[in-house]
Amino acid sequence: MAALQQELIVRGEQVERVFINFQEKKYVVNRQYQRKLIWTIEEKQSFIDSIIKGFPIPIILLAEPLGRKDGTLEIIDGMQRMNAIMSFITNDFSLEGCYFDLNTFATTKDLLDRKVIAQKTPLLDRGRCLSIASYPVPLSIYEAAEKESVEEVFRRINSGGRQLSRQELRAAGATDTFAECIRKISARVRGDTSNTDLLQLSEMQKISITNKELDYGINADNVFWVANGILSKDQLRQSRDEEMVADIVAYMVSDEPVASRTELLDDYFGATFPETPTSKARFDTINQAVRKRSLELVDLDYQRVHDAVILLLSQAQATFTGLIFPNGNSNNPVPRYYQVVFLALHDLIVKKSMVVSNSKGLIARLTDCGKSIQVQDGGRWGADNRSRMIDSIVGWIQSYFEEDKNPDPAKVHWVTKFQNLLTNSMTE
Incomplete structure (x- = not known):
């Protein structure tokens, strides 16, 4: 039987469009192989500065798993980058002491008007905010992706550099009995369990470990x-x-x-x-x-x-x-x-x-x-x-x-x- 042809689509989407998809809960994270949020605030600020200056950023790889009918896309590579963009727009951190102006585009203005997000001050100047909103984020979408292929792609992408620790690479996509047991026990001891392996990108902060000046859900000092x-x-x-x-x-x-x-x-x-x-x-x-x-x-x-x-x-x-x-x-x-x-x-x-x-x-x-x-x-x-x-x-x-x-x-x-x-x- 012939192997299923899997399609790879590459495109650039403006940050504004990516943020709209984020608000519509289009991006999900699979905890069976994805790590938690670990970027420091300095790494996030440097990344946002690259976007403002129009520097090229690494491609973000998404997968549309075979058989999934809800239209969500699984983040294979780029979760830290995606979170940096979304959390800067929602005023979770500042750049040079200034915050993203929520009046920059319609979606954030609507969230501000409905008091879903509070505007922090001082504001980043409008020109730099517009540079962020219009920046074309390079996205690669792996369509009709089989579960095993997604896990293998994740493992291969991250095995070539220093991005993941050795244990994170071991655990990436490992779903046999021993690996599943270790994952369950470890999450319980850390206190970052969730009722499902598939979480919205917006939910990852709630089960990630607090970093310097980034107030996530799990305080590292309190972890056993x-x-x-x-x-x-x-x-x-x-x-x-x-x-x-x-x-x-x-x-x-x-x-x-x-x-x-x-x-x-x-x-x-x-x-x-x-x-x-x-x-x-x-x-x-x-x-x-x-x-x-x-x-x-x-x-x-x-x-x-x-x-x-x-x-x-x-x-x-x-x-x-x-x-x-x-x-x-x-x-x-x-x-x-x-x-x-x-x-x-x-x-x-x-x-x-x-x-x-x-x-x-x-x-x-x-x-x-x-x-x-x-x-x-x-x-x-x-x-x-x-x-x-x-x-x-x-x-x-x-x-x-x-x-x-x-x-x-x-x-x-x-x-x-x-x-x-x-x-x-x-x-x-």
């Missing part, structure tokens, strides 16, 4: 990883949190202790190219392991332990780093310390079906325990060292646990779920 000194804000924006969740989950579901290293994560997400028999075997094994437990139960297992950590730190009135390194941390790789403690708690709570019987004693035992955990430095973390450290913490804290008289794999504290329900409501 940053608030507890486990990851920095930059590491969070590079999706290092997803790498750590993937490392933890791989250990949770594997029959034998597994190492932690970049090449293994590539294999787990099916991102090794070219594929080898070894990488394919690892991919199949990890996905089969998640399916054996079930994605839902692995998700609940992680949530039970994560909520136990949150409650413990709340009782201790300390951050994770402050608890295990009360006298300060001398550039120790905190993510590995967190993994050791988390996986020790997973062993007790999930594998051994135990519950905390003495939280005060447990907190005292974990206080300053970082000095007793000897984790490997460097990019590779061997399975032996990893399992030895986890087992030592299990032995160190087990006396503060007791048998759970009513074991239930779906038993969670609802701490994280409640926080995410509030975020979900913002995107509806």
